[in-house]
Each structure stands twice: as C-alpha cells, then as structure tokens.
C-alpha cells in the first residue's frame with residue numbers, strides 16, 4: 001500500500017420491509033479489520049408501523065455476533081434459552097463457537113425508530129469450537145473527548161477497559177456528538193483500524209496527509225503503524241472506531257458461518273437445513289431462515 005489508508009464505501013441493501021442496511025465489511029478490497037469480519041449499519045428506520053425488524057431463527061459457527069443498539073429495541077432469543085431485550089447504549093454478545101441459533105425481532109411494544117450496528121468477530125482457531133455462550137452488557141464505559149461522547153464497546157481506550165469478552169486483541173469505540181466536536185485519538189501502532197461514519201460527516205486527519213471528509217456509509221481503513229488520528233464534526237454525527245491486531249488466520253465466510261474449509265461450511269449448512277444440529281429457538285413466531293447452497297469455492301479473507 002502506498003498510502004497507510006484506504007477509503008471504502010459500504011454497500012446498501014434492504015433487509016425485510018424498508019430497513020436500509022449499509023454493509024461495510026466484508027468489502028472486496030478489505031475483508032477484515034483485526035478479527036472484525038462483518039459490519040452492518042442498520043437504519044435509522046421507522047418501525048412504528050408494520051412488523052419492524054424480524055430475522056427468523058438462523059445458525060452461526062466460528063464467530064461472535066456483536067449487536068450495538070443506537071436507537072429502539074431488539075429482542076434476542078437463542079437456542080441456549082436466552083431471551084434478552086436490547087436497549088440503546090447496550091451490547092448483546094453471542095459466542096457461536098461450535099454452533100448456536102438465534103432470532104432477532106422488534107418487540108411488540110417499541111419506539112418508532114430503530115438503529116443498530118451488527119458486527120461479527122471471527123474466533124481464533126483455538127476458540128472456534130468452544131461451547132456457545134450469550135452475554136448481555138447493559139452498561140459500558142463512557143467518557144467525553146473534545147465534544148464527542150464515547151462509549152467503549154470492546155478493548156481498552158485511555159484508562160478504560162470494556163467488560164465485553166473477546167478472544168483476540170480488539171478495539172471498538174462509538175463516538176457521537178450533538179453539535180460541532182473535534183478531538184485527537186491515540187491509536188495502538190500494532191493494530192489496524194477502521195473509522196466508519198454512521199451519521200453526519202466527519203473530517204478525519206491522518207498525520208502527514210490532507211484531511212478527508214467522510215459521509216455516512218464511508219469507512220476509512222488505517223494500516224498498522226498509525227499512532228494518532230484527528231476527528232472533527234461541524235454538526236451532529238456518529239462514528240465507529242474499530243481496531244485489532246491483523247488476523248493471521250485465513251478465514252472463510254459464507255452466509256452465517258465463519259470457518260476454515262469449504263467442507264465444514266457445507267457440513268454446517270447440511271446440519272441446519274436437516275435440523276440435526278444448532279438446537280431450537282423457542283418463542284419466535286415465524287419461519288426459520290434456510291441456508292443457501294454452498295458454492296464450489298468460497299473466497300477467503302486473504
């Protein structure tokens with residue numbers, strides 16, 4: 001790479017009826033940031049009328065799903081028997097390990113607006129067959145930097161440590177401002193990073209390069225070696241700062257599965273579609289999602 005950064009644009013798609021999703025990872029030019037291997041920004045969307053968000057039971061292997069709620073409510077149910085309402089400022093972390101299934105839906109009693117970030121974290125090889133687990137984090141460390149209110153989602157940031165349990169060196173920070181804000185953020189040089197703008201427009205300054213203004217849906221990737229970035233908003237905005245040690249393992253990602261070989265992904269697909277693994281999600285009214293057939297070749301993360 002001639003420059004230490006890369007500007008990427010999320011792809012927009014619709015989930016169900018009228019829910020706009022911006023998918024920033026995986027990107028064809030950037031599959032992962034550390035162990036972060038999937039990043040969807042959903043909404044803000046009006047869920048006051050209609051059925052709201054309804055994602056029927058589906059399985060996962062080899063990853064942790066990380067749900068960061070910005071506005072509204074999401075009801076999680078899984079095959080371990082957890083039923084957890086997720087509220088703004090909270091995180092649901094589901095560790096799939098060897099296999100789990102879950103559903104996500106808007107509860108009947110709900111706010112008119114829904115907005116969340118849905119991320120996946122690839123599990124390292126020595127953890128990817130661990131038993132499944134679910135954890136709800138109702139309170140995360142917060143602080144203020146130059147007019148941004150920060151919420152530490154994962155890892156360490158300044159003097160703070162997130163309680164969210166992950167299995168590789170990782171960082172996740174939400175920064176939000178309601179008016180103009182400007183600050184400088186110290187970065188770990190051994191981490192690669194990504195700054196994803198969720199709302200508003202943020203001017204990002206990488207030392208030695210001209211400032212770049214990113215609008216919602218844009219992600220700036222920063223290679224390891226970057227010590228600091230400057231952030232500036234002229235009005236209300238929100239962004240996500242992600243980071244991690246470059247993930248050395250070659251990862252295959254297909255549908256809701258993260259694996260290492262096509263065979264294990266084909267096996268998981270077969271097991272889900274034939275109902276021979278992944279347990280049962282109780283309480284969700286509606287159909288499960290069917291796994292699509294596995295292509296002859298799955299593109300790797302490298």
Ligand code: MN
Pocket residue numbers: 058060065102256
């Ligand atoms: Mn899921």
